[in-house]
Amino acid sequence: MNCLEFRKQFGADPACQDQPLLAHRQACAACARFADRVQDFDRKLVLALRVPLLADQGGSYQVPADTGLGQGRAWIGLAASLVLGLGVGLLTWWSAPHRDIAQDLLVHMHHAGISLVSTDQRVSNQQLATVLRQSRMTMSQGIAGVSYARSCMFRGRLVPHLVVQGEKGPVTVMILPDLEVDGPTSFSEQGFFGTILPAATGSIAIIAGEESDIEAVSEPIIQSLRWDI
Amino acid sequence: MKQENTEESRRSRFENIARTHEGDLFRFAFWLCRDHSIAQDLVQETLLRAWRSFDSLRDESAARYWLITILRRENARMYERKRHPTQDIDDLTPAEQGLLANTPDTDLADLRAAISKLEPDYREPLILQVLLGFSTAEIAGLMEIKQGAVLTRLYRARKMLMKSFEE
Numbered sequence: 444m445n446c447l448e449f450r451k452q453f454g455a456d457p458a459c460q461d462q463p464l465l466a467h468r469q470a471c472a473a474c475a476r477f478a479d480r481v482q483d484f485d486r487k488l489v490l491a492l493r494v495p496l497l498a499d500q501g502g503s504y505q506v507p508a509d510t511g512l513g514q515g516r517a518w519i520g521l522a523a524s525l526v527l528g529l530g531v532g533l534l535t536w537w538s539a540p541h542r543d544i545a546q547d548l549l550v551h552m553h554h555a556g557i558s559l560v561s562t563d564q565r566v567s568n569q570q571l572a573t574v575l576r577q578s579r580m581t582m583s584q585g586i587a588g589v590s591y592a593r594s595c596m597f598r599g600r601l602v603p604h605l606v607v608q609g610e611k612g613p614v615t616v617m618i619l620p621d622l623e624v625d626g627p628t629s630f631s632e633q634g635f636f637g638t639i640l641p642a643a644t645g646s647i648a649i650i651a652g653e654e655s656d657i658e659a660v661s662e663p664i665i666q667s668l669r670w671d672i
Numbered sequence: 673m674k675q676e677n678t679e680e681s682r683r684s685r686f687e688n689i690a691r692t693h694e695g696d697l698f699r700f701a702f703w704l705c706r707d708h709s710i711a712q713d714l715v716q717e718t719l720l721r722a723w724r725s726f727d728s729l730r731d732e733s734a735a736r737y738w739l740i741t742i743l744r745r746e747n748a749r750m751y752e753r754k755r756h757p758t759q760d761i762d763d764l765t766p767a768e769q770g771l772l773a774n775t776p777d778t779d780l781a782d783l784r785a786a787i788s789k790l791e792p793d794y795r796e797p798l799i800l801q802v803l804l805g806f807s808t809a810e811i812a813g814l815m816e817i818k819q820g821a822v823l824t825r826l827y828r829a830r831k832m833l834m835k836s837f838e839e
Binding site: 452480481484487490494496573576577579594595596601 | 692695698732784801803822824827
């Protein structure tokens with residue numbers, strides 16, 4: 444890859460984790476500076492595009508009480524329920540005590556049964572980057588041993604759910620933007636060990652069958668993860 | 673009773689999805705049409721249409737892509753129906769100017785103005801990528817253009833913005 448190709452590709456997709464792109468960035472100081480400049484600019488772009496939601500914006504949409512089709516716009520008048528008032532409930536739900544969070548994490552983990560499977564299967568860095576990007580995060584480098592990466596609904600939010608194959612078994616990692624914790628919180632329930640670590644504007648929950656796997660898995664993730672917002 | 677529970681569950685699942693994506697939908701709609709009222713109408717129409725076809729959503733983790741697809745179609749329909757005049761950044765109402773400049777950071781306000789001046793063909797993929805986190809393949813699918821064209825537009829959009837912003 445030459446410098447022109449690098450700049451075109453990186454300028455179009457700064458979160459791209461293609462190996463030739465990463466290799467060129469490491470080898471070429473000028474292109475590395477260009478990449479830093481583009482990524483700095485992208486952080487400003489994110490802030491600029493997130494125009495504030497007006498006071499009458501949140502929770503103003505309504506689901507029709509009637510499910511019948513073909514009634515034209517008249518059924519809009521039947522609209523009832525939905526979001527108004529639920530915002531408060533959601534906030535309460537989202538900010539519930541840590542013990543509840545741990546229980547919810549375990550429920551979600553069991554529900555997505557893949558979290559409990561030891562496998563040689565791995566997801567590509569590209570796939571991982573796509574999942575993270577859906578929650579506006581990027582990685583500065585790939586994370587080894589990821590066997591599952593998907594955006595999941597957790598407490599009404601779309602969050603990255605990863606499974607990393609640890610030394611002693613699968614380790615579940617849930618990255619929780621906006622769910623802030625005061626400090627690291629550990630728990631042990633249903634035969635699993637877990638920890639919830641504060642990170643940027645949210646937290647990272649890591650759950651494993653063996654306590655020793657938690658630190659080994661969490662370190663590279665914390666090092667690599669970039670919260671763009 | 674069972675039917676009521678099913679309906680309740682369906683409603684609850686939809687409400688959850690609407691609540692999760694409402695902000696993103698509004699912001700996307702706003703940057704598409706650069707008009708606060710039209711953006712609100714667009715989101716309302718999108719969610720009503722989504723509710724009516726909710727059964728067609730097989731994978732709820734793909735809800736955002738699905739909703740954005742509906743919003744884009746609804747925008748095209750509204751545009752055809754009403755032929756909204758293109759809004760010039762210098763002619764924005766105080767409310768819209770407030771939305772764009774609602775920050776003490778003048779750099780951010782300038783950048784918002786620059787984004788607003790981008791041609792829609794360049795602005796839209798940039799919003800889909802930077803604001804909503806879609807991959808270039810997903811953007812190509814949404815915009816029904818080739819991935820190469822998406823990459824070109826994204827590159828040019830950034831180049832134009834960086835040039836105008838850094839000058």
